[in-house]
Amino acid sequence: MEKKKIVWICSFANKEIQNIIGNDKSFFASPWITELIELFRNKEDIELSIISPNYYSNDYKFFKLDNIEVHLTQYRRSFIPAKAYNFSINYNTATNAILKVVDTIKPDLIHLHGSENPLYSSPILSLLDKYPVLVTIQGFVSLSSKPKNIISQYIRWNRIRYERLINEKAKHFTVATSDVRKNLANFNKNPIMYNDHYPTTKPEVSSTDFHQKKYDIVYYARISKDKGIEDLIIALKEIKKVNPTISAIIIGGGAESYLNQIKSMIETYGLEDNITFAGFQPTQQDVFKLAAQARVYVLPTHFDGIPGSIREAMFMKIPVVANAVGGIPTLNDESECLTLVEKENIVELTEKILLVLNNKERTQLLVDNAFNLINDKFNNDKIYANLLSIYKDVLASKK
Template sequence: MDFSKGMKKEKGENMKVIMIGSHLRTTGGITRVVKNYLQSDLDKKVNLEYFPTYFGSNHLINILYFFIRFIVLYFKLNISNVKYDVAHIHMSYKGSFYRKKIIINSLKKKNIPILLHMHGSQFKDFYNQSSKKQQKEITNTLNKVDIILALGKEWKDYYQSICKSQVFSLDNAVFLKETSNDEEKIYITTMGVLSNRKGTYDLITAAAKLKGNIDSKYKFLLAGDGEVENVKKRINDLKLNDLFIVPGWISNEEKVQEIYRKSVIYVLPSYNEGMPMSILEAMSFGLPIVSTNVGSIPSVIKNEENGILIKPGDIQDLKNAIEQILNNQQMKESMGKNNINKIKVHYNIYESIEKLVKIYSNLSKQVH
């Protein structure tokens, strides 16, 4: 049964939901998803409590923070006897999996319905590189939850292949944005973690090939955390400082939106992904996308309709895709319009939370 269909619209204001994830100070896709839920008034549709268990600092602080938060949760469940209709847990891989495994076991003992929202772009690698014993542990943990939410059909099919829990697809979603043609579009932008996995160094190499072949007004803007100093060194070694802007992580939302509005293309040449929030954000600003055919990206980006997809690591195709869009004004405009419409119809945050509330309601009824 698909919980997101065939139901009358239901507010569920009295439903008590505990949502468990990272502290909102942290960077990354999970935090962006949670913030979007909170900003779209999910907490007015259900009685929502957000409960962070990961602080996003050094390893020792993260362990201490989790320990303290777990004790708080234990007291809520066992001493104060707080009752929850649904627990909505955001999980990635590695440390995130092992932390959430402990929480899942505690919630299961209290017979609280569990919705596990999977985000880990490297979960397949995490599973495949684990021992047989660890793989069994992972599968057993996934089997303890009532529903798994996957980011797109590709990830839904994967989780169904390794566990027996019900798996539904719920795409990430963003807010519609006001766009303007008044801004000069000069940035070829990527945002997030700067690393080899994200294809950052491939993009630098592709930019070296483009130098002198594109208008000098265009700048590659790499905004994010991760290997910032290594990235700057690579750019300097290739004598490309005049072509790049590397501002580090930008936490100011107005500044982020200003960058998107001044961007001409959004590029994410990753080697693995879930459903990247940064791509959806860029689409909401009407940007053509150049990305790779990994994770759920091919379900969002269709070649020459709203972007161009390449194979991970194909630097020549990456260079050609950027050049093709820059040199074709009609393509740029068409892709931009298609992306705004796609966000409006398929990846609208308000539609997404309506589906989520229905899933909460059905899950709570099913288990209770």
């Protein structure tokens, strides 16, 4: 049978791409796409092309990653600052650039990775009637909290607008959890859904490599209210009352104005000596090397699927405390693997962090359970075959 042409429309950036482009800008995005690429780059079952915004030089670049063709496209007008690209109403620059590449490839199927970011998802509205389209739900901006800043409110509104339109009009979706299925039903009454999940980045380090821990707590994620960073800082203030030497490391980037707000919050609570701000790290492995030096990973996220960071922590044998939102509770379906907390319940968050830090026997049991689960249920080798099967089904439905 003739190989099918598959196009991924997504957003990703990593060190390898930076080196290929020859740009000195250190930037990475969507590491789950990088991991998925690794599963496909040496396969020959399909002709795979990837289209993504060029975050490095904001122009068109073409290259190959083994058997995969990669097209990086312009995503904003050249005179618009990078930080202002989300101010657009209709994302014409990004849309036209992607549509031009799609028209050249003429794929058999388009796989959109995420409907929530119009910077690259916007062109799919023009492609739904032309090609079979599969949409992977990466998250829902509509579940995020409304920011105080009026500009941020506009950006959120615009992203929700595109998210709603795409989720309403598309027919085929991949979802990772039952919670995502329920939320998708709020947009689309008759979606065809397939179970699937992204690969987990395997850390090169483990918690067991660091017998003497430098930190009690690690937080690594985007630094935002929705990821629960404020909840964690308030919990640390309470923990300090019983443990004055409690230590935490915060890893990740975020909007500069919000980072300043968080740093001011830390000073107000007198936590400057208790919290280390590591900031953005060049690679994920750099993140892991820091995270593995902590006794517990805490993620009080307000909404999520099954975060890759939790799965990574499970691989590293770091005990996890996380809010019971989205697909996170499903990780405890077979056996207790992580310590769950009610969303925005600071009292419980404080108690559960102390439980994990102090009850070593219980904590070790959960770590062992989590490591067994991540090596079984989330086996990366199964993802490739599953996606090929989904592609075949979507293509068959269009005949």
